[in-house]
Amino acid sequence: MRRLASGMAVVAVMAAAGSAGCARxxxxxxxxxxxxxxxxxxxxxxxxxxxxxxxxxTLPAVSVCRRCHEDVLYEAPEEAKIRLAAESGHALGxxxxxxxxxxxxxxxxxxxxxxxxxxxxxxxxxxxxxxxxxxxxxxxxxxxxxxxxxxxxxxxxxxxxxxxxxxxxx
Amino acid sequence: MARWGMVIDLDRCTGCGACVAACKVENNVQVVSPAEGERGRRMHWLRLLVEARGEYPHVEVRIAPNLCMMCENPPCTKVCPVHATYRGEDGLVGQIYPRCIGCRYCMAACPYSVKAFNWGSPEWPEALLSTLNPDVSMRPKGVVEKCTFCYHRLQLGREKARAEGRPLRESDYQPACVHSCPADAMTFGDLDDALSPAAQLSRSTRATRALEHLGTEPRVFYLEKRDAPL
Amino acid sequence: MRRFEPDSTRDETLFRPIEQTGARFYLTVSVLVAIILFALVMYTRQVVLGLRVTGMMQPVTWGFYIVNFVFFIGISHAGTLISAILRLTQAEWRRPITRMAEVITAIVLAIGALHPILDLGRPDRVMNVFLFGRLQSPLLWDVTSISAYFAASTVYLFLPLIPDIALIRERGKKHRWLYTFMSWGWQGTPEQWKVLTRAINIMMIVVVPIAVSVHTVISYIFAMTLQSGWHSTIFGPYFVVGAIFSGIAALFVAMIAFRSAFRLQAYLKLVHFQQLAKLLLAMSILWTYFTFGEYLTGYYGGEPEEMKTLLYKVAGRYAPLFWTMVVCNFVVPVVLLSSRRLRTIPGILVSSITVLIGMWLERLIIVVPSLENPRMPFPGRIYIPSLTEISLFTGALALFALGFVLFSKFFPIVSVWEVQEGRALGKEETVERVESYLPDDEVSHAGA
Amino acid sequence: MRAPDPHAPSWHPRGIRVLQILSIVLMWAFLGGVVAWMVNVVQLSLSLGDALTVSVGISLVVIPVYTLVAGVLTYVFFGLQRGRRDPES
Incomplete structure (x- = not known):
């Protein structure tokens, strides 16, 4: 059995249109x-x-990041967010x-x-x-x-x- | 390609309902409130058919699990207006929920009454959420659903066999109802493989199929009771 | 070719409802709109909550919506089919009737075609029918056939309307731009008449097979399945006969309603009713014959599952409805319409209403009992419609009435030019036609 | 809207003309939609190996019927234009 070529194309187009509108x-x-x-x-x-x-x-948890970023590798504010999250015990989100x-x-x-x-x-x-x-x-x-x-x-x-x-x- | 089928021995079936429960849990079949159930909205992919035959005092009660027969010539797929129910490459009748428009024509056409309709949105009690099977989708309201012979188990079995670099074995793929049957009344396997127990049982003289005269060629066989009156 | 000029100053009675609007019109419209709005609210609720607000369940998965679908589409046959047959057979008494018949078709067809969508569990996916349609499914046969019928019957309603629209345009009392637009430049020249007559002639031939196909394929929705009580070869013609039957009854109700509301007694005379009543009587007998044939073959064959459904209908739970149907569709019309003394307008109205009720029951008795008796035993369930289904039914009826009322507000409900043509040419043509049937006398035969 | 002289146009005649042409174009657009639908359905049945003969058969009936209806309508439209006493008005 071969698959739905044209119908799928229509759906793809509609989905593309939909995603353009919906993605925030x-x-x-x-x-x-x-x-x-x-x-x-x-x-x-x-x-x-x-x-x-x-x-x-899955998306990595803080602990995954901390495997490398335990200590300060760079003086980057973004890296600091990881340490902050790890210390406060919050998920990165x-x-x-x-x-x-x-x-x-x-x-x-x-x-x-x-x-x-x-x-x-x-x-x-x-x-x-x-x-x-x-x-x-x-x-x-x-x-x-x-x-x-x-x-x-x-x-x-x-x-x-x-x-x-x-x-x-x- | 294997021709998957099932043989149910009515002599062994005790009507315990383990298959019904196993099916509901395995496939995230919606649980409806008692009030809705009273109104006939109970959902089953597999239900126990209880039938009293004959007249008193010669009454025989026949209990048989009733599930999708996976017909070779399914009346339901013919009538679907949108390719939502169709016979797949394994010869299993599939139901594609994102495509289904909910016209329920397939339900009207199915002589076995095995299709179920989502009359409302599924509502899962908090406690049950963690028991949902992640391998099977939760159907939205307004679509038809039915037994898939636990197709996801076939896929998992194939994946396992491939990872281990060997062909698929019958033990890799058993639907939940067969798996759970405490009386060993259900046998599942490749009907074309002469060595498989399911194929051998399906050729038994006791083997019948439901509504055989309709020519739907079901893949579910019933072994009639040995002492059954003709 | 003989022609006549329709006169926009004659037949004031037919133009009056268009140009004068009374309090009764507003009252009728607002009552109908209220009923429709209520149905709309109930439908919205159904979309939000799912079909559990209906009375449908396992295994009776089709209920009022499908029954009403078949019923409304059936009525639509009134219309165009009857009007086409009467035109084809050159029945002179057709003239004040055809327009109403055609209007019924156009309105009721649109309403009927809406019903499968009401029935869908996922109305948001209705476009799937076009994107991923499958012509193997009888539902797709319906979609194609009904849309073709709708297109053809709308054209067939519009073409004979053109000269009348031009008449209203000439009177110039109301929305001149609308009537100018819709009359397509009609001036009543001989060439225009030739074109229009030819087009109407083509359409009246085309529309008959399309109409027949519509109800045939609707019956196939049921007949193509293996269910007991549905799987029948005569369902196609049986449904067509039932459709024309209920269509004529609906036409009578509309005729009688408009006759008294618009004071059309001078146009819709007793003789028109009596002529059409003969057709209703004939359809009643034909319907009874088909019903007899359908049930006798099922009974005589005695196949157990077929028998279960059959006995359920005639002697089981559905027996009261079944025998009411027989009384409504056979006893009442035959008694009232076969005697000249009872074939009066009240008698015809009574039998039309009973036929409508009976034909609706017939659709119900076809759809529901088969589902209540599946081949595999299923814990016995009885289908009882919910308020949602009932309100959508009344809403559909109100929509039908509203459509009719609004149409009559814009266009003459009796074809003005056809009535005038009958007055001007009908007698002469009929005499000529009858003369052509008569055997030639010896002298002229010898001379020829 | 109510003109005292019944022959005085109350609407720009060209606007009406455009509307009339639009209505006939609409019919053909409808026909085009039906044809596109049928082609899509036949293509689907071809790619799925799903009752091709039925699909082709039905579309062979449906398309001419619609074409006929649209054709009759168009014939009337142009016939009426040609048959006018004062073609330019």
């Missing part, structure tokens, strides 16, 4: 610089380890920017560990990003709708890249 601009608690970390050879999985083992790639809708099932483990899909394939060039994400999770924000999934799932002939609706919508 937010301020991340820390002006996190992905580029700086990547350049210092910190791979994605260091801070988002569940991407390899679980369903979701990252605002998720890649959020799945509740009716979509996506396993990071299945893609990252089993499928050997690079993070950038879906998340884009995060490694080259020096400013924090500004848009909060709206419908399909960040991920470019179901069309983005189908780009791999339609063309890859791997027996595991299923294109059955119930694979993701169950």
């Amino acid at each position: 601009e937010v301020l991340q608690p820390v002006a996190f610089n992905h580029r700086l970390h990547a350049d210092n050879n910190v791979p994605c999985l260091t801070c988002h380890p569940t991407a390899a083992t679980g369903q979701g790639a 990252w605002v998720p920017v890649f959020a799945l809708r509740p009716y979509v099932y996506f396993s990071h483990r299945r893609h990252v560990t089993l499928g050997k899909v690079a993070c950038a394939a879906c998340h884009g060039d995060v490694e080259r990003r020096s400013t924090p994400f500004r848009m909060a999770a709206g419908p399909f924000s960040g991920i470019r709708g179901m069309g983005a999934c189908l780009r791999c799932h339609d063309e890859s002939h791997s027996p595991y890249a299923g294109v059955d609706c119930v694979d993701c919508h169950r």
Whole structure:
């Protein structure tokens, strides 16, 4: 069975239109610089380890940051926020920017560990990003709708890249 | 591709309802208030069919778990106006909640009455929230849902087998109802694999299928009671 | 070609309701609007709370909304189908009737088509039908067929309206720009008449098969499933017959209402009613024949699940409704309409109302008992509609009445030019036509 | 709105003309919508291997019916324009 090409395109367009309208601009608690970390050879999985083992790639808790930022590395005010949060015992409060809708099932483990899909394939060039994400999770924000999934799932002939609706919508 | 199917031995079934409970918990099936339940809005993906046959004093009570029959020729998928219910690549009948418009035509067309409709928004008591299965979505109000043969378990099984670099084994994939049956009345497996217990039981002379005359070709077999009057 | 000039100064009675607005009009409209607003509130509540505000449940997943859908679409057949048949057969008595029949179709079709949306659990996803539609589903057959019928019957209502719109424009008493716009430059020249007559002739032929297809595919919603009481081959024609039957009854009610409200006694005479009543009588008998055939085959076959539903209808819980339906659809119309003495306007009104009730019951008896008796045993449930469903039903009826009242405020409810044409040419044409039927006499035959 | 002289235009004739043309364009836009819908549905059934013959068959009936209705309407519209006594007014 081959998949819904045109219908999906329509939905993707509508979703794009919807996300443009719905995504709200937010301020991340820390002006996190992905580029700086990547350049210092910190791979994605260091801070988002569940991407390899679980369903979701979670946002790091303060304790994860503190593994490196226990002591003062830079005289940067952003780094100070981490120490402050750790001392006060408050969570950092990252605002998720890649959020799945509740009716979509996506396993990071299945893609990252089993499928050997690079993070950038879906998340884009995060490694080259020096400013924090500004848009909060709206419908399909960040991920470019179901069309983005189908780009791999339609063309890859791997027996595991299923294109059955119930694979993701169950 | 495996042809997943189920055999339910009515001789072993005690009607304890473990499968019903297991199904509800596994699949986050909405729990409705007693008042709504009285109004006929109880939701089940699997329910116990209690049927009294014959006339007094020759009465026989037949209890059978009733779930989606995963028909090879499903009457429900034919009538869906929007591709929300369809027969997937595994031959299992799927229901796609984000697509469903809630017209309930599939429910009207299903001769087994196994589809359930979300008459209202699901309301979960605080205490139950932590018991929800993260592998299965919570359906919004206004869509039709039904048994999936615990499709998420098939996916988890496949994933496990792949991680271990071996083919999928029957033990990797058992629906929650089969898993929970204390009387061992339910057998699940590949009906095309001659060695699988499910396939062997489905070829038993006691094996029947519900409403066979309709030509829906269900994948759920019932083994009639041995002492059942004809 | 013989032509006549419609006269905007004659038939004042037909123009009066458009140009004079009385207190009664405002009263009617405000009552109807109030009923509709209440229904709207109830529907909003349903959208917010979900379908649990209705009386539907497992396994009776279709109730009033689908019943009313079938009922309203059925009535729509009044309209265009009857008007087209009467035009096709050149029935001279059609002239004051056709317009009303066509209006019924256009209004009731729009209301009926709304009902499946009322029934949806997710009305916000109704666009999925267009984005991801599946022509294998009988529901999509309905969407295509009903929208085609709506388009065709609206055109069929509009075309014969053009000369009348021009007449109102000439009178120039009201919204001149509206009537100028809608009359499309009509001046009544011979070429324009030729074009219009040809178009009406095409449309009246086109509209008949479309109308038949509409109710056929509505019956297929049920007949295509395997449910007992639904899975029947005669459902297509059975539904079409029922549709025309209820359509004529609705037409009668509208005719009688407008006759007394607008004082149209001079236009809608007893003879018009009696001619159409014969058609109603014929449809009553045809409907009874179909019902008999449908139930006898089910009964004689005696398939257990079929029998369960059948007995539930005729001797079980639905028996009172079933036999009321038989009385309403067969006994009352046959008694009242077959005797010349009883075929009066009150008699026709009574039988039309009973037919409407009976046909509504027929739709109910088709939809609900089959669902209350699924093939697999299900703890017995009885469908009782909730206030939401009842108020939406009354709302739909009020919307129908409002549509009719508003139409009659803008356009003549009796086709002025057709009545005048009948006066000017009808007699002559009929004589000519009848003469053409008669055997030629020996002399002229020999001469030819 | 009520002009004393019934022949005096109470609305700019060109505005009405535009509205009339718009109404006929609307009918064709509707037809276009139906055709697009049918094409989409047939395409879907093709990509899903889902009752293609039925879909093509139904669309082959539906599209001509709509075209006919739109055609009749257009025929009347232009027929009435051509048949006017004073075409320029």
